[in-house]
Amino acid sequence: MTDAGKDEEIRRLQDEVRRLTAMLQSAPDFISQVSLDGKFLYVNHVSAGFEPTQVVGAPVLTFLPPSYQERVQGALRAARETGRTQEYATFGPVTSEEMGHYLTRISPMMEGGAVTSLVMVATDVTALEESRTLLQVALNARGLGIWTYKIADGGGTADETTRRIFGITEPDSELHITGMLQDRIHPDDRAAVAEGLAQAVRGGGAYGPIEHRILHPNGELRWVAASGIAVLDHRGEVSRVVGSVMDITLRRALEARLAETQKLESIGRLAGGVAHDFNNMLTAILGNLDLASSASTLDESQPLLAEVRLTAERCAALTQQLLAFARRQVIELKVLEPSSLLTKLEPLLHRLLGEHIRLRMSLRSEGRVRADASQLEQVVLNLITNARDSMPSAGHVEVSTRDLVVLQEDTLHDPEVAPGRYVLLTVADDGAGIAPAALPQIFEPFFTTRAGGTGLGLATCYGIVKQSGGHITVQSGLGKGSTFSVYLPRVDETEKAEPVRTVPASTAARGERVLLVEDEPVVRSVVQRTLERAHYEVVTATCGEEALATAAREAPFDLLVTDIMMPGMSGWELGAQLGARWPNLRILYMSGYTEGSEARGPFLQKPFMPADLLATLRKLLDG
Incomplete structure (x- = not known):
């Protein structure tokens, strides 16, 4: 070079x-x-x-x-x-x-x-570390932990808060999210958590939000709220899920305590309302009885006794409403078509609303449900009455039915409405509406938004619908009217015709022997006198165990009349044992309250009139 x-x-x-x-x-x-x-x-x-x-x-x-x-x-x-x-x-x-x-x-x-x-x-x-520190401070203040789930190997990472929430001690290199689902998620919640993650991975979208339980290695149960989002790689495929988790155990406990407090408030309102109404009616009963006892002639006492009977019937009606709310009535479930029931009820609805309110019926449902027809009618009548009272001058009411399928992902319906097939019955009005503050209590007994209201109409609707396995919801606002929606589960059974029963010409006995079982002395005495006046031969027992011994000693009997709710053995159990031993024995159950929901045989609701008892017995014996 x-x-x-x-x-x-x-x-x-x-x-x-x-x-x-x-x-x-x-x-x-x-x-x-x-x-x-x-x-x-x-x-x-x-x-x-x-x-x-x-x-x-x-x-x-x-x-x-x-x-x-x-x-x-x-x-x-x-x-x-x-x-x-x-x-x-x-x-x-x-x-x-x-x-x-x-x-x-x-x-x-x-x-x-x-x-x-x-x-x-x-x-x-x-600068990055300072931002991370500020973010961590914010996350710590909220008690929010951050985690990742790697799709390829099921591994992941967890920050300090997540580790504390889940009780994790192993390093990230050994952390396995899939295994943790089995170890730390409560057994009853594992399927929901796994499906939520799977949906996020399949759709490349969000995980949760979801609330579920976890179990620490020491057996402690905690509640957490979790959510996350799927992250895509350079190929556009989900490579991991990044999420957050928060311990909500304390919040859950406070919510439960608040719910208990609200329940106690409702019970207090219920007790006060019952005491108020019964005290008024008892005042009328006791006063009229006192006046009747001092009357000098039968003509003078008869109007007073008639007033006593009328007041006692009002007491009975009140207890029926309370039992409906508490879902403790014995009901006769039958397969029926709500649209057909409403068609038959339409003339009565027009009369109930009056001429100043226009009624429109839109009955598009063809589905069947299992319900008590008289109670379902009561629900509709109560809702129609509620709509009428919200429109004192004029207005419109629409009653409609349609077949409905609620899917898992539906967000248009109340969260309590489980996925499934329903007949949806709605009653909508354009009346005054309900204030937002009153909506959470609208189905509570003795809660009313109008002067003169009993506060039992909607509570009765709620109890009847729930006892039938359905749901009832309301949408309303001041000046916007109200829409009540009743979801009744559909069934595929066909309607069965009920046998026609004729009214007996006479309720008198024909030599039949009756075993009467009732633990309340006053009731037992009244029923015994009623039956003996009709010439039945009556043997009494005070409980199920005594009845078994009496039946074994003094058989045969033609009829067993038994209360359901008794100390020790229930009437249902007594009937089953005696019916198995004597197949021809006719059985009539009676009760003022029962923990069951569906009658297991002929049933008479207390209180009842002597004539109703005798007519029921005669039908049963002649059937």
Whole structure:
């Protein structure tokens, strides 16, 4: 090469060095060459307040806090001995007066197959670390933990809060989310959690929000709220799910306590309403009886006794409403078509609404339900009455039915309405509407929004619908009218014709023997006198156990008349045992209250009139 060529090559190399130096000095990262014994040989630039001469030749550890020196020394040694790049986080000078966070990589420089020095690249991540710290403070303040779930291997990561919530002790390298579903999620909630994650992975969308229970290794049960979102990789496929979790055990406990408080308030309102109404009626009964006892003639006492009977019937009606609300009535469930029932009821609805309110019927349902026809009629009548009272001058009411299928993903219906097939019955009006503050209590007994209301109409509707396995909801607002929706589960059974029963010409006995079982002495005495006046031969027992012994000793009997709710053996159990022993024995059950929902045989609701008892017995014996 000529001298001119050498000079040109030197200038080219010098230009290349200047260009590389400028590039290094322009880089935001701190790039340096470090000797094998840990001293700076070169730095592209230094932090504010330092001079290059202060850094070059000085040990790396000089610029680090003591708590980080062992970590950095270990990384220098590992890079030198293994020939592989090392990465670590450290704390170092951002300026001569201020320290900051760095993410540092140390790589070996190889010459002739040997490590001759090290290259250190330190990135200032102080701002990022401060943001992370602020985020962590916010997450900690909310008690929110962050986790990831890797689709490929079922592994994942969990921050400190997530670990504390779930009781996780193993490192992220050993964390297996799929296994944790089996170990930590409550058995009854595993399917819902697994399906939620699977849906997020399949659809590339959101996971949750979902509330579920977890079990700590020590057996402690906790409630958590979790949610997340699927993250896509470069191929557009879901690679992981990133989510959050919060311990809501305390919130759940407070909600339960609030619900209990509200329940106690409802019970207090119920007790006060019952006491008020019964005290009024008892005043009328006791007063009229006292006046009747001092009457000098039968003509004088008869109007007073008639008033006593009327008041007692009002008491009976009130208890029936309370039993309907409490879902403790014995009901006769039959397969029926709500549309057909409403068609027959339509003339009565017109009369109930009056001429100033227009009624529109839209009966499009063809489905069948299992319900008590008289109680379903009561629901409709109560809702129609409620609509009428909200429109004192004029208005419109629409009664409609339609077949409905509620799917899992439906959000248009009340959350309590489970997925399934329903007949939806709605009663809508354009009346005054209900204030938002009153809606949560609208189905509670003795809660009313209008003067003169009993507060039992809607409570009765609620109890009847719930006892029939359905749901009732309301949508309303002041000045916007109200729409009550009744969801009744559809059935595929066909309607069965009921046998026609004729009214007996006489209720008198024909020599039949009756075993009467009743634990209440006053009731037992009244029923016994009624039956004996009709010439039945009556043997009494005060409980189920006594009745079994009496039946074994004095059989045969033609008829068993038994209360249901008794100490010890119930009437249902007594009937089953005696019926199995004497198959021809006719049985009539009676009760003022029962924990069952559907009658297991002929049933007479207390209170009843003597004539009703005798007519029922005659039908049963002649049937």
